[in-house]
Structures are given as structure tokens and as C-alpha cells.
Amino acid sequence: MSDIVMSKPNPLITLLTDFGTEDGYVGAMKGVIYGDLPNANVVDISHQIEPFNIRQAAFSLLNYAIYYPANTVHVVVVDPGVGTSRKALIVKTENHYFIGPDNGVFSFIYQILDFSVYEIKKTNFDRKVSHTFHGRDIFAPVAVKILKNQSLKSFAEPTNSYVSFYEQYQRFSENKLRLKVVHVDHFGNLILNFNRQDWKNIGQPTETKLLLDRGFLYGIKETFGDEKEGQVLTLWDSSGYLQIAQNKGNASQLLGMAVGDEIEVEIF
Amino acid sequence: MSDIVMSKPNPLITLLTDFGTEDGYVGAMKGVIYGDLPNANVVDISHQIEPFNIRQAAFSLLNYAIYYPANTVHVVVVDPGVGTSRKALIVKTENHYFIGPDNGVFSFIYQILDFSVYEIKKTNFDRKVSHTFHGRDIFAPVAVKILKNQSLKSFAEPTNSYVSFYEQYQRFSENKLRLKVVHVDHFGNLILNFNRQDWKNIGQPTETKLLLDRGFLYGIKETFGDEKEGQVLTLWDSSGYLQIAQNKGNASQLLGMAVGDEIEVEIF
Amino acid sequence: MSDIVMSKPNPLITLLTDFGTEDGYVGAMKGVIYGDLPNANVVDISHQIEPFNIRQAAFSLLNYAIYYPANTVHVVVVDPGVGTSRKALIVKTENHYFIGPDNGVFSFIYQILDFSVYEIKKTNFDRKVSHTFHGRDIFAPVAVKILKNQSLKSFAEPTNSYVSFYEQYQRFSENKLRLKVVHVDHFGNLILNFNRQDWKNIGQPTETKLLLDRGFLYGIKETFGDEKEGQVLTLWDSSGYLQIAQNKGNASQLLGMAVGDEIEVEIF
Numbered sequence: 001m002s003d004i005v006m007s008k009p010n011p012l013i014t015l016l017t018d019f020g021t022e023d024g025y026v027g028a029m030k031g032v033i034y035g036d037l038p039n040a041n042v043v044d045i046s047h048q049i050e051p052f053n054i055r056q057a058a059f060s061l062l063n064y065a066i067y068y069p070a071n072t073v074h075v076v077v078v079d080p081g082v083g084t085s086r087k088a089l090i091v092k093t094e095n096h097y098f099i100g101p102d103n104g105v106f107s108f109i110y111q112i113l114d115f116s117v118y119e120i121k122k123t124n125f126d127r128k129v130s131h132t133f134h135g136r137d138i139f140a141p142v143a144v145k146i147l148k149n150q151s152l153k154s155f156a157e158p159t160n161s162y163v164s165f166y167e168q169y170q171r172f173s174e175n176k177l178r179l180k181v182v183h184v185d186h187f188g189n190l191i192l193n194f195n196r197q198d199w200k201n202i203g204q205p206t207e208t209k210l211l212l213d214r215g216f217l218y219g220i221k222e223t224f225g226d227e228k229e230g231q232v233l234t235l236w237d238s239s240g241y242l243q244i245a246q247n248k249g250n251a252s253q254l255l256g257m258a259v260g261d262e263i264e265v266e267i268f
Numbered sequence: 269m270s271d272i273v274m275s276k277p278n279p280l281i282t283l284l285t286d287f288g289t290e291d292g293y294v295g296a297m298k299g300v301i302y303g304d305l306p307n308a309n310v311v312d313i314s315h316q317i318e319p320f321n322i323r324q325a326a327f328s329l330l331n332y333a334i335y336y337p338a339n340t341v342h343v344v345v346v347d348p349g350v351g352t353s354r355k356a357l358i359v360k361t362e363n364h365y366f367i368g369p370d371n372g373v374f375s376f377i378y379q380i381l382d383f384s385v386y387e388i389k390k391t392n393f394d395r396k397v398s399h400t401f402h403g404r405d406i407f408a409p410v411a412v413k414i415l416k417n418q419s420l421k422s423f424a425e426p427t428n429s430y431v432s433f434y435e436q437y438q439r440f441s442e443n444k445l446r447l448k449v450v451h452v453d454h455f456g457n458l459i460l461n462f463n464r465q466d467w468k469n470i471g472q473p474t475e476t477k478l479l480l481d482r483g484f485l486y487g488i489k490e491t492f493g494d495e496k497e498g499q500v501l502t503l504w505d506s507s508g509y510l511q512i513a514q515n516k517g518n519a520s521q522l523l524g525m526a527v528g529d530e531i532e533v534e535i536f
Numbered sequence: 537m538s539d540i541v542m543s544k545p546n547p548l549i550t551l552l553t554d555f556g557t558e559d560g561y562v563g564a565m566k567g568v569i570y571g572d573l574p575n576a577n578v579v580d581i582s583h584q585i586e587p588f589n590i591r592q593a594a595f596s597l598l599n600y601a602i603y604y605p606a607n608t609v610h611v612v613v614v615d616p617g618v619g620t621s622r623k624a625l626i627v628k629t630e631n632h633y634f635i636g637p638d639n640g641v642f643s644f645i646y647q648i649l650d651f652s653v654y655e656i657k658k659t660n661f662d663r664k665v666s667h668t669f670h671g672r673d674i675f676a677p678v679a680v681k682i683l684k685n686q687s688l689k690s691f692a693e694p695t696n697s698y699v700s701f702y703e704q705y706q707r708f709s710e711n712k713l714r715l716k717v718v719h720v721d722h723f724g725n726l727i728l729n730f731n732r733q734d735w736k737n738i739g740q741p742t743e744t745k746l747l748l749d750r751g752f753l754y755g756i757k758e759t760f761g762d763e764k765e766g767q768v769l770t771l772w773d774s775s776g777y778l779q780i781a782q783n784k785g786n787a788s789q790l791l792g793m794a795v796g797d798e799i800e801v802e803i804f
Contacts, residue, residue: 021314024330295600
């Protein structure tokens with residue numbers, strides 16, 4: 001008799017934090033996970049998020065989350081409000097779970113995926129919950145509970161209230177949009193609150209004209225090299241959001257633009 | 269006939285070093301481990317320990333080690349004395365093994381766990397041992413030998429001599445203690461040589477009074493927020509050691525205190 | 537009946553990039569791999585290569601690659617030429633596969649191992665290939681294809697043309713060599729284009745004399761400590777290349793030497 005054993009893929013948990021690694025705090029979270037779920041596959045995304053930079057974490061999450069297989073649990077701990085009354089959330093999408101504080105870190109996920117939100121009830125934990133380290137004492141154990149197929153209802157309840165810093169673009173006339181800078185990445189690219197789906201929704205206009213202080217940007221390019229070195233252009237970023245970039249330069253510095261700045265766009 | 273196959277959890281090895289990652293030295297250690305033990309689960313704790321900062325590594329280890337499941341092997345390579353006559357150790361506790369140089373990096377482990385110490389005999393290795401890279405040539409292979417259930421006796425021998433920088437707190441009268449700062453973490457919190465077990469041992473005094481240069485600190489708080497922003501307080505850290513912290517500030521800078529400084533405490 | 541189940545080791549993929557981790561780009565690559573090959577073991581080497589520093593990446597690769605078990609796939613993405621016409625390569629050696637851009641990042645591998653080179657054909661990918669992120673859209677998927685035992689021919693073709701920055705040492709008379717500095721590591725050690733095999737090839741001369749601006753270095757030492765603190769010496773590095781080092785110092789700064797500098801050596 002032949003035994004063909006297909007080993008089941010290990011349950012996947014990704015970690016994104018602003019903890020750095022050198023104090024062993026991330027190490028403690030991993031220990032808690034492996035202690036309760038020895039076959040887990042814990043994937044480091046980053047622990048180098050700038051301390052308390054929720055927007056950087058939200059944008060990072062947008063860049064990687066969707067590439068993971070079904071049932072992955074994404075844990076995000078960038079949590080300046082730890083120990084206050086901010087809620088702890090589970091965001092459930094068709095394929096994934098997202099766990100973290102309710103401070104806007106899931107803002108982009110709310111834009112691109114269908115989702116439902118649950119608030120973690122801070123009861124019913126075997127381990128004593130500290131006031132200072134929810135990553136170890138709440139978020140990691142909740143990830144394990146989910147991957148052990150415990151019912152969400154046993155430790156969380158649905159909620160319709162959650163924080164998002166994302167503001168929808170505005171269409172203030174037939175052929176005029178107002179967009180906002182929602183993130184500046186570390187190359188100085190300006191990410192706007194407008195993605196390919198939005199573009200489809202308004203009929204895929206072939207002609208666009210961005211109005212900047214110092215001139216216009218026509219069209220949406222395919223790649224940085226579609227403009228000469230030093231030139232500014234508009235293109236889709238690798239996650240499908242519209243961005244303003246400078247080929248081999250820093251658009252944010254060049255244009256003096258930052259998060260929250262608004263841009264008018266004419267479409268034809 | 270039904271085949272229910274429980275896959276055995278993979279053997280766990282954690283790595284803490286001051287190597288950085290960019291030269292590929294940590295990569296080499298991982299390669300050695302996977303080469304000899306293909307099913308190993310190698311967990312990065314940190315490779316960003318400040319070069320040669322044994323105290324930072326010791327404190328980090330305290331923060332994560334105990335959360336790992338039984339039979340985890342913790343490898344620590346912060347080793348300014350590599351190539352000198354410093355010993356290479358295996359520290360065995362009830363659940364874990366710790367491997368690293370004998371330079372005090374296990375000081376906190378010696379405080380919180382029962383342990384026995386073995387010196388690695390630098391013989392009996394298949395691989396040629398370099399003079400410059402014991403992480404790859406000694407510590408990683410020893411971790412593998414342990415996880416393969418090779419007898420410790422075949423490559424190590426018990427010793428009663430080992431280095432610790434930890435000095436026990438002093439009780440110099442019925443109601444007076446003298447504590448010492450043993451670590452300053454990266455938030456500027458001052459970690460003292462006094463933990464919850466010590467506190468139990470002296471009868472769990474409800475009233476404490478720390479004497480600082482500029483005043484007194486009464487009581488042991490639960491969380492940073494128990495004092496107003498900017499205030500200094502005493503509380504247990506997330507590993508159970510007493511610390512002096514400034515709420516949303518840096519106690520070390522504010523108080524001008526550093527590792528080795530002493531503090532008197534009155535208890536009632 | 538007894539069931540003894542030997543679980544097969546998970547397929548190994550190592551990652552070396554200059555991406556940093558905080559933008560989630562490495563996270564996306566890992567997601568692509570786990571999505572297509574759930575049992576993969578993705579090993580982080582480093583994502584802290586200095587941006588665009590091909591020589592640092594090449595040297596790092598030299599330090600770790602050979603320690604990995606057979607069939608490991610090493611992915612290297614330090615790729616200043618992404619989106620240009622630079623080729624994408626698979627380098628096959630006896631035991632391993634190396635995947636990355638054709639920019640010299642495999643220069644040391646070409647020196648120490650037998651190899652054959654394949655160019656990745658940018659067709660035949662399920663996923664749409666972006667112009668800006670080949671790590672996610674080409675290199676990671678190719679690693680998976682290889683580990684799924686897809687024929688190289690289906691997505692790559694042999695080539696004899698590839699970039700190497702490594703220049704062979706010169707022997708310009710019976711007892712005179714000319715070596716070149718090919719890398720300066722982060723301790724300031726000067727790595728030369730001469731390894732143990734080269735030394736064997738010229739008959740293992742027992743006496744060597746390096747001619748530096750300010751004097752001579754005799755012999756090849758075993759370890760840094762073979763010279764007094766502050767002294768300069770010649771020794772083999774932990775990967776078998778000749779290096780000039782200063783014991784507890786920075787040879788590059790002390791000697792004012794950098795990549796590309798030449799050194800004459802007399803042998804006896």
C-alpha cells in the first residue's frame with residue numbers, strides 16, 4: 001500500500017509593526033504564536049515602520065496584502081493609542097483577516113476590498129493582558145484563535161464604526177475631479193486617492209489634465225521612463241493608485257507637495 | 269483505512285545577533301542550519317543589536333525567550349571576544365536551550381529560570397572552525413546537534429563558572445533596599461535589578477518610596493497613563509522587572525541616569 | 537501497520553534586495569511565492585543592501601550562498617536597471633539556482649562555481665508584468681517555476697553573454713602578481729580578486745610580500761589576532777578570498793584604499 005501524504009500548507013500570519021527588532025518585542029509576538037500554533041508560518045513584512053506612522057503602515061499593507069493566499073491573517077501593530085480606549089479590530093475580507101488597532105491603518109483595505117469589521121472584546125483571554133503590549137497579549141493571540149477556526153463571535157462582535165483617513169475623491173462637475181494626496185512614499189512619489197477602479201467608474205477617460213501650481217500634467221503614463229529624467233509625470237503605482245512622480249527624482253520635494261494637498265483634474 | 273497524519277512541529281531556532289544582515293553572515297548561519305536540519309524553523313529575532321552591546325542583547329532575550337514552546341533553541345551571537353579564550357556556552361533550562369558566548373548575555377536568564385551551564389568543547393566538529401566566525405562554525409552547528417538529540421556530553425561539559433553582569437539588589441536594613449540600573453531601553457526607561465519574584469520574596473510591600481536626586485516616587489503603577497504626560501513613575505515592565513519611566517518621555521535623559529546608577533528604596 | 541511519514545523538506549528560496557522592508561515590496565514578493573507555492577520556505581538574507589550597490593550584494597551572496605542545501609533558489613534583486621534592456625538571468629550551478637538581473641551581481645559566483653547562464657524570456661507569465669517591479673512580477677514567479685520543476689526551456693534560454701565586474705588577477709612575471717580590490721566590507725577590510733583556489737593554482741607559495749604605498753606585508757595570517765591591535769595584515773576572509781585588514785581598525789581608511797585599487801605581490 002502506498003501512502004501519499006500531502007502536507008497541508010502551514011497557516012500564514014504576516015506581521016507589520018513599528019517596533020524595530022532589537023528589544024525582542026517582535027520576538028515575543030512570534031513566540032506567543034509558535035507556542036499556541038506550532039505549525040504557523042510567521043512572515044515578517046516590516047518592523048521598521050516609522051514609529052506611529054499609521055499612513056506609512058496603511059500604504060505598505062496595500063502593497064502586499066492582496067498577494068497572499070486565502071486564509072492569511074495580516075497583523076498590523078502601529079498603535080500610538082495602545083492603552084487608551086481605541087478599539088481593537090478584526091477586518092474580514094473575502095480571502096483574508098486583518099487584525100490591528102482602529103486608527104486608520106486599514107484605510108486602503110476599506111477602499112479596495114469588500115469587508116466586514118469586528119471589534120475584539122477584551123475578555124476571554126487565557127493570558128493576562130498587559131496595558132503596554134497588545135501586540136503580544138491581544139493581536140497575536142487573536143490571530144491564532146482565527147487560524148484555529150474559533151468562531152469570531154467568541155471573542156469579537158460586529159461593528160459599523162471604524163476609523164479611516166481615506167477621503168473619496170470629489171467629482172465637482174461633469175469633467176472636473178478634485179483629488180487629494182494620501183501618502184508620500186520614500187521615493188517622494190505622491191499617491192492620490194484615485195485608483196484604477198475609480199477610473200473605470202468614471203468611464204475610463206483617455207485624456208486627463210492635472211493642474212499643478214507650476215503647470216499641467218497630461219495623460220497617464222505607463223512607466224517612469226515615459227518621461228525624460230527629471231520630468232514629472234502621472235502614472236499608476238504598482239498597487240493601482242494614481243501617483244505623481246519625478247523620473248529619477250523626488251516629486252514631493254520638487255513640487256513642495258505633501259499629504260493632504262489637493263489637485264484638480266480635468267477629464268475628457 | 270484512514271490516514272490521519274499529524275505533522276510534527278518543526279524544530280525551532282531563534283537568532284539574535286549584532287551582525288546586521290547586509291554582509292550575508294546571518295544568511296550563512298541560516299544556510300548551515302537548513303543544510304543540516306532541513307525542517308528547522310529559524311526565527312529571526314534581531315540582527316540589529318548595537319555592535320558589541322551585550323546588555324542590550326541580554327535584555328532583548330529576557331523579553332522574548334520565555335514565550336517560545338518547549339525545546340526551542342535560542343542562539344545569541346553578540347560576541348566581541350570571538351577568537352579569544354572566552355568560553356562558548358550552552359545554558360539548559362527546563363524548556364529551552366540557550367547557545368552563545370560566555371560574556372554575560374544570559375545574565376537575565378540566570379535570574380528568572382533554573383538552569384545548568386555547559387561549556388562547548390571546541391572539538392568534534394565536522395566543519396573546520398574559523399577564527400572569526402563562530403556563529404556559523406560553532407553556534408549554529410551546536411544548535412543543530414541539540415535539535416537532533418545528540419547527547420550534550422558528546423560536545424560539551426558541565427561548568428559552574430560563567431559570566432553575569434547582573435548584581436542582586438541589596439537589602440541593607442529592614443525597610444531599605446538598594447537597586448541598580450541594569451539596562452536603559454530605547455525609550456529611555458530605566459530597568460532595575462528587581463523583579464516581581466524579588467518583590468514577593470520580601471513580602472509584597474504595598475508601599476514603596478524610591479529616592480531620586482530630585483524627589484521621591486511613591487508606589488508601583490500599572491501603566492504609563494497612571495501618571496500625567498511628562499510625569500515620572502515606577503512600574504513593572506512587560507517582562508516583570510521594575511522600571512522607572514517618564515510618561516511619553518525619556519526617563520534616562522530627564523533624570524540624567526544610566527546603567528550602573530544606584531537607587532535607594534524604602535518599603536513599608 | 538506502521539506509518540512512518542518523512543515530511544519532505546520545504547523548497548528553499550532566499551531573498552537579497554535593496555528594497556528595505558517598510559514599503560511592503562518584499563512583503564509582496566513573499567506573498568506571490570506563498571500564493572503559488574504554499575510550502576515554500578522563504579529565507580530573508582537582507583533587504584538592507586545599500587540602494588543600487590551591486591558589489592555589496594555580490595559579496596554578500598558569496599558569503600552565504602554555498603552554505604544552503606541542494607536545490608535552493610537564491611533570488612537577488614538589486615536592480616538599478618529595472619525597466620531598461622538589461623537581461624534577467626537564471627544562473628544554474630551544480631546545487632543551486634540564482635535569479636536576478638544581469639548587472640554583475642553574480643560576479644563572485646562565476647568565480648567559485650561551475651555554472652551555466654539562462655536568460656529569462658519575458659513572455660509566458662500568467663501575471664501581468666509591471667515596468668517597475670520585476671522582483672514581484674518576474675523574479676519571484678521564476679523562482680516558483682523552478683521549484684515546481686518546470687523546464688527551464690519553457691521560460692528561459694541559454695546565453696553565453698553576461699556581465700561580471702570581476703577581473704582575474706594578473707601574473708605579470710614568474711614571481712609577481714597584480715591584484716585588485718574588488719570590495720570593501722563594512723569593517724573596512726579590503727577584499728582582493730584572489731582566492732584559495734588561485735593560490736593553489738600557482739603552487740601554494742609559502743612566502744608572499746604585498747607592496748603597499750607605505751611598506752610591505754609579509755605572509756598570509758590565520759586570524760586578526762596574529763598581529764597586534766592596530767597593525768595591518770593579510771589573511772583569508774571567511775569565504776576564502778584574500779583580504780587586507782587592520783586588527784580592530786579600518787584598513788580602507790587607514791591605507792586610503794578603495795575598490796579598483798591595484799596591489800603588487802611578490803611570491804617566493
